[in-house]
Amino acid sequence: MKPSNSRRQRVLVFVDSQNIGCNPTYRLNPHKFKEWLAEKGELVCLEAFFKDCLKTIVPRLQWKEAGFRIRSVRPWENQNGATKGDIDKVMMFHLGKALVENEVRKGDLVVLVTGDGDFDFIVEYLCNQDIDVQVVAFADYTAPPLKIHATEFIPLEQLEKELLDKKQDSSNGPVETDKVNGYHTAQT
Numbered sequence: 001m002k003p004s005n006s007r008r009q010r011v012l013v014f015v016d017s018q019n020i021g022c023n024p025t026y027r028l029n030p031h032k033f034k035e036w037l038a039e040k041g042e043l044v045c046l047e048a049f050f051k052d053c054l055k056t057i058v059p060r061l062q063w064k065e066a067g068f069r070i071r072s073v074r075p076w077e078n079q080n081g082a083t084k085g086d087i088d089k090v091m092m093f094h095l096g097k098a099l100v101e102n103e104v105r106k107g108d109l110v111v112l113v114t115g116d117g118d119f120d121f122i123v124e125y126l127c128n129q130d131i132d133v134q135v136v137a138f139a140d141y142t143a144p145p146l147k148i149h150a151t152e153f154i155p156l157e158q159l160e161k162e163l164l165d166k167k168q169d170s171s172n173g174p175v176e177t178d179k180v181n182g183y184h185t186a187q188t
Helices: 030-038 054-065 087-101 117-128 144-149 156-163
Strands: 010-016 026-028 042-051 069-073 109-113 132-137 152-155 164-166 177-180 183-186
Touching: 010 087, 026 156, 030 042, 030 054, 030 156, 042 054, 042 087, 054 069, 069 087, 087 109, 087 117, 109 117, 117 132, 117 144, 132 144, 132 156, 152 156, 156 164
Parallel strands: 010 042, 010 109, 042 069, 109 132, 132 152
Antiparallel strands: 026 164, 177 183
């Protein structure tokens, strides 16, 4: 019998908590999500990105308990007085770093849990390098170019029974959103 040179697909996961938190009804369950991811291959990198504020303490703990590395992004105030988190920039930096550190290559899988259109160019680049990219996000909150360029777009709404929990605490109310170019964006 000839030994197999094939290796199990390696999976790198990056979660933009602010983007997936836009849905006023559902919350992604990190424990169920990790189980779902484990079916795809060897989990080599699990990172979740949160705005560093009191409101995210409980979700950060939940994602950490599920085995994700937590990256807290300190908000800052721009010249107009608006608070910015720039989770997308920090997440993109750590994604690039993880691609190099894990020597990602053809056949590996990058799972981006975000609908943020800022990831479009890196998604397109990775797919052109034959690295599979799955974008997992709420359909109405996902930039159309991400849906087009990803190897696969998986609407979280389709995974409702498997991975989502209905939000219980609505004391903070829904996140304000604007519809830009046909998709929703969170107000930061």
